[in-house]
Amino acid sequence: MSLIDKRSIMQVLGNVMKKPSLLEEERYRLTKEDFYVEGESSFYMIIFAAINNLKEQGIDEIDLLMVDSFLSSYEIQYKTFNDNDGIEYLHTALENAHIRNFDYSFTRLKKFSLLREYERQGFDIKGVYDDSVINPVEKEKMVEEFDRITIEEIIEIFERKQLDIRNMFLTDNSKKTQHAAKGAKALVESYKAEPDFGVSLIGNLQNTIFRGAKLKTVTLRSAPQNTGKTRLALAEATDLAVDEIYDLKLGKWIERNNLEDVLYISTEMDADLLQPTILAYISGVPESSIKDGICTDEEYERVDKAIEVLGRSNLWIEYIPNFNTQLIETVIKTHIVENKTQYIFFDYIHISVQILEEMANMSKGMSMREDMVLYMFMFRLVEIAERYNVFISTSSQLNGEWKNVRDGDQNLLRGAKSLADKIQKAMIAFEVTQKDLESIEPILRNGFYKTPNIVYHVYKNRMTKYKPVKIWLHVDYDTMRIDECFVTKNDCTLIEDIEPTEIKSKPKQKDDTKFVF
Secondary structure, eight states, X not given: OOSOOHHHHHHHHHHHHHOGGGGGSGGGOOOGGGGOOTTSOSXXXXXXXXXXXHHHTTOSSOOHHHHHHHHTTSHHHHHHHHHTTHHHHHHHHHHHOOGGGHXXXXXXXXXXXXXXXXXXXXXXXXXXXXXXXXXXXXXXXXXXXXXXXXXXXXXXXXXXXXXXXXXXXXXXXXXXXXXXXXXXXXXXXXXXXXXXXXXXXXXXHHHHHHOSBOTTOEEEEEOOTTSXXXXXXXXXXXXHHOSEEEETTTTEEEEOSOOOEEEEEESSOOHXXXXXXXXXXXXOOOHHHHHHTOOOHHHHXXXXXXXXXXHTSEEEEEEOSSOOHHHHHHHHHHHHHXXXXXXXXXXXXXXXXXXXXXXXXXTTTOOOOHHHHHHXXXXXXXXXXXXXXXXXXXXXXXXXXXXXOXXXXXXXXSSOGGGGSSOSEEEEEEEOOHHHHHHTHXXXXXXXXXXXXXXXXXXXXXXXXXXXXXXXXXXXXXXXXXXXXXXXXXXXXXXXTOOOOOOOOOOOOOOTTSOOO
């Protein structure tokens, strides 16, 4: 056997002929390369390609004559099919195929396909499967271990090899030494030409407090469950990415110069669960109306326009329910290279099984406390932001003490208060309580402001003098439109001298062909 199991190939081909819909399931993703046999004809690849094409035509069950008829239109492939007694082979495959064997055969097929790819890339795969083993006892032991190991574990073996090599040869380039005055004059002159701000956040008060969304920074917004961490981040990601939005006050679409390159990494919700929120934000149409299918004709026109606006954006969603720091960095690097991503929103920091395994491997099997694991994860995000010149915003859960405090800070972070140690900006989002409303009643009394329903307790801010402060907001959770109300000190006294900062992005060229929907 040369990194192939022909019995597994027969089982897979026979089962997908009986039930082509298997190929539509994400967990059973197959390509023609999975059926490659070194030194032989492309017989198995040709059969799979024929089955896949017939499946695309909507056929529920594929028989021998269908495959034969399809391939007869392709002279070279049809000759290979007949030279290998294709009809007889498929007859045997259909007779022996049993759906109960499909998972095992599929997994075995993919394992060998994976090893062939690693071997093609120059990796030594003998530690996983050595086809040169002759001794029957050793061979049986190796096959048993190969059957036990998962695809994910095989990938981790080779990722660990790469990580070991990286750690051996990659030195710490973060160390820098210079005289304190070096470049100071040029730095001040650069601020005159272009003040030190990132692109605009949602709200000009936050622009003043945080200097916008600056590259090479990490923001942590923690909150209790059901406060809307995901939806708040999704609104901010969308606001950065789109060049047009419906203004509910003016009753018309307004153009903007945003069009930033944005990645939203979700760990709990797939893209189709996030899209209604995005469309509601762009169109101003309530998400509940979109989901219930009860929009007015005018609202549906706005939603259709929102889809067009979203289509020309460079907003990408990655759904990664099982992740570790290496995978997150790989995903981010991929989007930086392929999509020029600079603004990244990571759903929220929590411990996964994969992270625990990764940290155990890095620590040579030593157990690590939850706070240490979380700290190292956040430290990795800070490294990514600085190394790749990107903005990262993420969130975390709170511990049970949040119900008993007046002012939020790092002591409320679940698992590790050290999460906030290395980052530039950190806040806690709370729903506004009756006690809060009583505390700010003198401010609301003049009638200048909306009644807030969310308050950000900003406890860390390396960007400006504004800390600790509270930013009071009104969030319409059906459209995720966010209005800033005012900013107070922690004792809820109004900060009157804070001036809002409007940041105007430089115009960017629209690309109407960015995504076809």
